[in-house]
């Protein structure tokens with residue numbers, strides 16, 4: 221989508237109602253695809269969503285010689301790493317800035333080829349997003365890293381060796397870096413202060429199916445005993461709890477009722493507790509979760525984002541839109557990313573009352589306190605929202621703008637909607653199913 225195709229007209233004021241389905245998690249599927257590089261046999265990944273981040277990784281894997289083809293059932297990919305050694309990666313620069321995933325190719329490529337080139341990373345602009353932990357970890361395994369103008373060049377002069385690592389912060393990507401590197405390293409790796417998000421557990425399941433030996437303690441310690449060889453896997457990706465929560469927030473903000481087929485209670489418990497505190501209703505069954513606004517007033521809350529099992533930061537932005545409709549003052553303390561509240565200025569233009577603060581408001585003191593980052597918000601509600609011209613800043617911020625536009629009176633022009641395809645499969649079709657009044661300028665009402 222480019223030019224005017226990248227603008228969506230949203231006519232607000234209609235509750236979203238109906239059923240949609242979420243498939244495999246954006247934050248697991250690309251990593252499980254990278255894991256296939258470690259195997260000596262083909263792998264089968266099921267429940268793969270058609271989103272941009274998956275397409276990017278598919279392209280990167282193919283560039284590295286992995287054959288990727290559809291499997292027998294819809295949403296199944298077969299990844300065959302047999303010809304990785306003979307791949308020609310001359311075009312890798314074309315993938316610069318495409319997603320966060322290229323950094324996770326380091327371990328698998330170092331094991332297979334002894335070297336790796338990692339182009340500049342993409343991903344959402346919600347903070348500095350340094351990758352220092354990743355490189356510190358890789359050096360500890362025995363890799364050398366050279367910064368070049370167009371990316372990073374890594375070498376493993378000899379087989380990587382298991383090591384003891386303590387992460388300064390339970391970073392998701394760095395934990396995955398350790399897992400994907402340690403499984404084929406010589407000896408044992410002990411990782412403390414690891415991230416334990418459900419997507420990480422699912423990646424561990426994938427690796428165990430391939431032959432890895434990994435144990436996880438309750439105190440954020442993960443131990444990996446390196447093996448000499450891994451096979452392939454057959455795995456159904458866990459559903460996307462982040463997309464599910466986005467639709468749940470949309471139901472609340474538009475006073476709607478959405479059944480999210482595929483949503484799972486286990487990975488969403490913290491979100492569900494918060495949803496209930498705000499006054500949202502939900503009902504869980506074996507196939508999914510129904511989310512709805514039960515009528516009456518929504519309640520204001522104090523909310524702090526955190527690493528799992530805390531309130532996931534990617535849930536924050538869509539829920540903030542619903543909080544603009546809650547009575548009283550809500551406090552939101554974003555402790556994972558330093559700049560994830562900038563999207564609220566557009567909500568204020570629509571009529572919301574959201575004030576940002578540099579202080580750590582709410583429960584704890586985080587890494588960003590006293591450091592000049594506007595990372596706490598006070599949302600005063602309820603406020604009527606009016607349609608506006610909106611420019612999508614990042615993935616979840618973008619979905620939040622869609623929700624706000626759908627909840628608002630009047631018409632909004634939402635620019636940059638293509639970004640939403642990074643993590644929300646067929647979102648236009650889903651909006652249509654839910655009765656949203658949206659149209660591409662010059663095109664039919666969807």
Ligand SMILES: CC(=O)N[C@H]1[C@@H](OP(=O)(O)OP(=O)(O)OC[C@H]2O[C@@H](n3ccc(=O)[nH]c3=O)[C@H](O)[C@@H]2O)O[C@H](CO)[C@@H](O)[C@@H]1O
Pocket residue numbers: 246247248320321347348349350351352353354355389390391392393394415532533534556557558
């Ligand atoms: C593709 C993917 O899975 N993205 C998710 C992943 O991102 P990602 O893996 O990039 O996020 P991290 O958990 O690594 O980042 C958390 C915090 O650690 C900091 N940090 C991280 C690495 C590093 O080397 N140095 C450093 O300082 C970051 O700046 C951030 O403040 O986890 C995040 C936290 O749940 C989610 O919001 C993202 O949706």
Ligand SMILES: C=C(OP(=O)(O)O)C(=O)O
Pocket residue numbers: 246319320342343344345346534615616643
């Ligand atoms: C921050 C996100 O993704 P990424 O890490 O891919 O930028 C997200 O999914 O909200």
